[in-house]
Amino acid sequence: MDVPMTRRDFFDGIAVSCVAGAGSAAPKLLDPPGPLTVRGDTSWALSVPHALRDGRFWAHAGPAVPTGESYDLVVVGAGRGGRGAAAEWLRRHPAASVLLLDNHETLDQHETLDEPGTWETAGFDAVMCDEESFGADTLVSIAAPGWIDRLPIARRARRDLRALHEDPPDWFPGTTAEGRLERLAGLTYSAFLREACGAHPDAERFCRTMPSAEWGYDARAFGAIDAWGTGYPGFAGLGLSRAEPSRYNSPTVRRHWHGRPPATAAPALDGRARTRTGSPVVSVSNGPASATVAYFDGHQVRTVEAGAVILACWSAVVPYLVPGLPAERRRALRQAARVPLLEATVRLRDPGAWRRLGVRSVRWTGAYWCATAFTPPDTVRMRATPCRSELGPAAGSVAGRRELLMTPYETLEHSVRGQLARLLGPAGFDPGGGIAAITIHRWGHALAPEYGRPWHAFYPDGPFPSEAARGPFGRIAIAGSDAEPAARGEAALKAALRAVEELAP
Template identity: 45%
Template structure:
C-alpha cells in the first residue's frame, strides 16, 4: 500500500493574498502584485514548459511523494515522466530496490534527462515531501516497518551533491574496488549544482545553462583538497575570464524599480557618480548623498585607530551604517538594498558593514573611502569567504556553461561505468549521459536518485559499532542497507531527524545551520539584441521580486560554443532571494522559505516575463515572441550560512557550532558545506575529504573486496 504524504504547505492561486505580506513589511513585492496581462506577456503562448497547479505537475497532483519512474509503453519505447504525464496515464511508482534492479526501471532512467525538464526543479514537493514529513512527525505513522534489501556496502553516502559525490570519489581513491552507495532525494546528481538545457530551433546541439551553483569562487585560494580535485578532473581555471559582453560595450546596470522609487528607470553606472546619479529617480537630497558617499565620504570615526574603526563596523549592518552613521537619505538605502543579495542571499539590512567595506568598489557599497582603512589584510571580524579573497588572484570564475554540475558529472563518469560518453573536462558539456547506468547491480559505485534517506543508525553503541544501517523511502516503503561507514552529505538541519541517537548538544548545533533560500530562473530567449541595445549584460533590481537578471556567462567548453551574436538564442538567469527584510539572516531565511513554499509556479513565470518586459521593453523585447523556454529552480535550502558579524558574537574567537555539529558519531561522519561552514565548492570538497579521513582509522568495514 502506497503511503501518501500531503504537501505540508498548501498552494495558493496567483491572485490569493498572503496574510500580512506586502513589499513594505517583508521586502520585495510578490511576483503577482499587479493584475496579470497574460496576452501581452505571452502567458497564453506555448513555450517549453509544463503546466503546474500550485507548483505541482498536473499528472502528479495528489500522488504520493517519492520517486515515480515510467515503464515502457506498449510501443516498446521508454516513457519519460513528461511523456507519461502528457498522455494522461498514471505514472507507476518505483519498485523496491534490491540486489537486482528491474530492466523497466533501467529503461525509464535512461530515457530521463532531468536537465531537459521545463518545470519547477530543485526543492519540488516530490523532493522535499518526505524530509518535511519526517520533520513534522507524520512520516513513520504512514509507512510500515523497514525491510532490508540484503545489500551491504563499504560506504553509504547520504546526498549526491558536490560534497556527497566528492566523498564517494575520495573513498574510491583510498579504497579501489570498494562498494559504495550514494542515496539522494533529488532526481538528479549535483544538489544545488543543477543543469538546465534547452533545444532552440536553428542551434546545432543544446543550449546549456545553470540552475544553481554557477562558478568557482576564488579558486586560486582553494584548499589543497580542492586544487587536487580540479587537477584530477583536468579542470583548468586560469585564463577563464570571458570578456565578450564588455567588448560589445555592455556593462552592469541598476534598474531603479517602482517597488522602490516613483518610476522604473535603467541606469548604467559608468564614470563619476555625479554623472550617472543624475539619472536616478530619487529625491534630490538622496542624489547628493549618493554622490558624496561614492566620491568624497568623510572619516566617520575621526581619531579612532584602524582596528577600532573595524570593530565599530563589525557591530553594524551595511544599512545600519548608511542610516545611523552616514545619516543617508532613505532613497540611498533603497538604492543599495540589494547590492549583496546575489552573493549572500540577503540584503543590506543583514550584511555586516565590515564585509561590505571589504567588497566595496567604484560602484558598490559606497561610504567607506574616508575611513582610510588598511586593506593589506582582512580583519579577524570579516567572514571567512571575504577574508579568502585577500589571498586570491581571482573572483568568481565560470568554467562550464552548466555551472558546477560539470564537476559532479565528471566525478560520476569516473566512478560509474557507462554513465557518460566521456569524463574529460572538454567533453562534459556535450557528451551523452545514461542515467540508467547509475544504479546497476554490477557497479562498484551505485547512485540511487529519488530515494530520500529516513534513518541512519550505528549497529550497536557508537563507540564499538562495526557497521551501520541506512534506510531510505523507495516510494512504497522504507528499505534498509548495511554499511561499513556512512557519510552524511545532506543538510545539517535534516540530520537530527535521520540520526536519532545523535547527542542532544550535537543536534542543537546542527539546527543552527539555517540555509538561505534561493530561486534561480533560467529563461531561454530567441535572441539577446534587446540586452545589446540596452547596453547591459547584467542588471540589479533595487526592490522587485527578481533581484538580478543576467545573460549566461559567455563560456565555451570543448565543442560547445556559447552564443556570440545578439540574434542567437541564449539563456538569461534571474535570481530571487526570499529572505525577509528586517530580520537577522537565520530568521529571515525561515520566514522567506515559508513564503516561497506557498508560491505556485504560475506567478513565478509571470514575474519573469513582467520584469524582463519592464527592463527590456523599451529596447524591442516582446515576451510573447522572445521567451521560448523557462525552468524555475527552487532551492528552499540554498546557500550554507557563514559566520558573520554583527549576528554571530562568537566570531572570530569561537567556539563554533559547526565544530560540534561535524563530530564523527561512531560509523557516521559529517560532510557538507554546513560543516565548514561555507557556501562554495571548495567548502563542500574540504568537508568531504575531512569526513573520509575521519572514517579511515576505523576497522575494515564488512563487504570490502
C-alpha cells in the same frame, strides 16, 4: 483523477496542507507542463524530509524492507560535498563499494547550486530603479559618467551617493584602526549607511540589493565589515589598510581577499560509485557490525548496510535521521538555517530586444528577481533571494523559505515574464511569444549559513555551533558545507575530506 498516486504524492499533499494552515487553500505544487520547468527543491524532493520533520512520516510509510545490499560507504547527499567524499574514499580504497543516495530526481539538479556564482565577478553595468522602490521603473547605466545624476531619487540622496563613491569622509574620527573595524563589525551595511553616514533613505534603498545576488540577502542583513572587505562605497575615508582582511571578516571574504581562488569542480566518480536519485534517506542507525541506512524509493522504505556513512546533507535534517544523538549536538545541528535562492534560465526566441537595450547585466533595487543577465546567444539568467533580510540571515531565511514553498509555480512564471516585460518591453520584447522556455531552480535550502558579524557575537573567536555539530558518531560522520560553515562549494569539499578522515580505518 486517473493518475495513480505514489505514497510520496500523499506525503506531498499533506506537507503542503500543513504549511498552509487549517482552512486555507493550499496549491499542490506539482511540476507544471508547457514551457516552464521547475527543478531543485521541488515539492517532490521535499515531501519526505518535510514529513520527517513534522513527525508524520513513519505513521504512513509502512515497514522497512531490506534490500540485502551491503556497502563499504554510503553517502547521504550527492551534491559537491557528497561526491567529494565518495571520490576521496575511493582514492584511499580503490576497491571499495560506495553508494550515494539523494532526494532529488537527477544529479544535475545540484549543478546550478553547486557552481560558484558569477554575478559578483561579472558585476552589473546597469541598475533598474524599480517601481517597488521608487514608484516607477527607471533603467540607469552605471558604466556611463555622471550616472548618479540620472537616478530617480531625491537630490540629497544623489549628493550622498556621490560622496560615498567619490570622497567619503572619516566617519569615526579619533578612533583607532582596530576600533574602526570593531565599529564596522557591529553594523549591517544598511545601518552603516543610515547611522554612521547619515545617508538619505533613498541612498540606502538604492544600495540595499548590492549583496543580494551573491549572498542571498540584502544590505539589511549583510555586515558592514564585509561590505568594506568587498569594496562597497563609503569606506575610503576611514584610512583602513587593505593589505590583509580584518579578523572580523567572514570566511568567504577572507578566503577571497587576494583574488578569487579558482573554482573547484566536483570530483568525477567515473562510474565507480552507485547512485540512487529520488531516494531520500529517512533513518541512519549504528549497529555492532555495520550501520543501517533506510531510504524511501517513492513506494516503500528500503534498507542497506554500510561499514561507514557520511551525511553530506543539510545539517538541520540530521537530527531527524540519526537516533541517539546527544541533545547538545542536536541543538547545534538545528541552528544551521540555509539561505533560500531561486535561479531562472530563460531562452528567448529573439534576443534582439536585449541587444537593443545596450546593457549586459542589471541589478534591481526592490523587485522579486534581484538580478538579470544576458548570456549570448539567447539566454537570460535571473536570481531571486526570498530571504526576509530585515529579520537577519537566519530568521529571515526561515521566513523567506516558508513563503517560497507556498508560492505556486505559475506565480513564479508570471513574475519572470513580468520583469522581463518591464526591462525589455521598451526595446520591443513580447513576454508572451518572445520566450521559448523557462527553467526555474527553486532552492529552499540553498547557501549554507556563514558565521559573521554583526549576527554572531562568538565570531571569530568561537566556540562555534558547527564544531559542536560535527565529528564522528559511531560509524557516521557529518559533512556538508553547513559543518564548516561557509556558503561556497569549496567549503563542502573541505567538510567532505574531514569526514572521510574521521572515519578512516
